[in-house]
Amino acid sequence: MNSFISTSSKLFSLTRFLTPLALLALATTPGLALAQLGNQAITPSTVVIAEIGIISPASADILHSALNLATENQASALVIVLDTPGGLLESTRVMIREILNAPLPVIVWVGPKGARAASAGAFITMAAHIAAMAPATNIGAAHPIGIGNPLNKDEGDGKIAAQKALNDTLAMAESIAKARGRNVEFARSFVLASESITADEALANKVIDLMADSLDGLLAAVSGRSVTLASGKVVVLQVKDARIIRFEKSIRHRLLELVSDPNLFYLLFLAGIIGLGFELTHPGSILPGVAGAICMILALVAMSVLPINFGGLALLLVGIAMMVAELFVPSFGSLGIGGLIAFFLGSFLLVDPASGLGISIWTILPGALAIGGCLAFIGLITLKTIRSRIKSGQDGMIGLQGEAIQDFAGETGQIRVNGEIWAAELPGGQTARAGERVDVLRTVGLKLFVKKSV
Secondary structure, three states: OHHHHHHHHHHHHHHHHHHHHHHHHHHHHHHHHHHHHHHHHHOOOEEEEEEEOOEOHHHHHHHHHHHHHHHHOOOOEEEEEEOEOOEOHHHHHHHHHHHHOOOOOEEEEEOOOOOEEEOHHHHHHHHOOEEEEOOOOEEEOOOOOOOOOOOOOOOHHHHHHHHHHHHHHHHHHHHHHHHHOOOHHHHHHHHHOOOEEEHHHHHHOOOOOEEOOOHHHHHHHHOOOEEEOOOOOEEEOOOOOOEEEEOOOOHHHHHHHHHOOHHHHHHHHHHHHHHHHHHHHOOOOOHHHHHHHHHHHHHHHHHHHOOEOHHHHHHHHHHHHHHHHHOOOOOOOHHHHHHHHHHHHHHHHOEOHHHOOOOOHHHHHHHHHHHHHHHHHHHHHHHHHHHOOOOOOHHHHOOOEEEEOOOOEOOEEEEEEOOEEEEEEOOOOOOOOOOOEEEEEEEEOOEEEEEEOO
């Protein structure tokens, strides 16, 4: 009994000691929890930023890689800085599919000032969860081009193919605008009338959601906005003062973007033709052939990512062939002039200028001069080789000059040509004295027929 009383007394004393500590712990626990929540609240969110130019397989790959980077870093949003003249429709569809099904908010900002979201860029901008533009930018002009037979679009299969492409693109524009709650009529006008509007007009007509001068201003402006992802999840953006991760393009991305430039593609194509042409006419040169092959391969890679007009390509090649033929066929300039006209027409039609991806006249002119000069150089060397005289044998004696080594007895005598002594005949009653110069006219057997040098 005494043991029980003693134990109870100790427990009571321990309880009296622990009670204040327990009360203190209970009192401070909410404070600690709030402090922890406060620390989480002030932890900056992360935003991945990627820059995209011409819409091509390279830009589609860049978008895919940027989304993966954003997902790996648990980013709050992906911001696409867009400045594009347009590009391939198929690559546009791939990018739109990526944006519409993205696991995180995608913000497209057409900027900085002076940038544009033309053609394919208009669709990508409208597909974003939040679409923004900088002042002094524009969007639109999204009529599809380069579909079907480029030389016969107004009749037959060419007309049908062009109409199918137009209807398909129009349906895509309408579906994007409806999915994002944007102005459907303006989306239609981008396609049907190739209309292009300023950033102010786009904001006023609900084509975009907001305008921002800079990326910092953009992130501040979108903070607090809610977006609905493809999964149905609603996300409230808190990206003001967010930690920025810039997507760095790989060497493959940069190479594909580089060859996607129509002007560079054109120069690579001409350099390939010049290098390979020189190697074919001068076998064994090696360096021109190797350089030409590399340039031609890069040009072929560019052709896979550019909307090439094969009618224009055919005109370009025919023009070069005609200019080459002019060097060997006596056409009195008709082949050369026709080839030059075909070359220029093919250069202008190679990539349709209406797409915003046309080749500059200041690239075509130097390119034409370069290939014309190289063809003329090759032609002159070839003609010189063809017309050069044989330097060995009796036929090589014709046209050479010799010296009489004795007075001619009547019409016959001996002359020295290239250190060799030949029997010679001087027809027409002419005479020659030792030391006088004579020219070889022709050979008969081992006898040379000569005339006195003038």
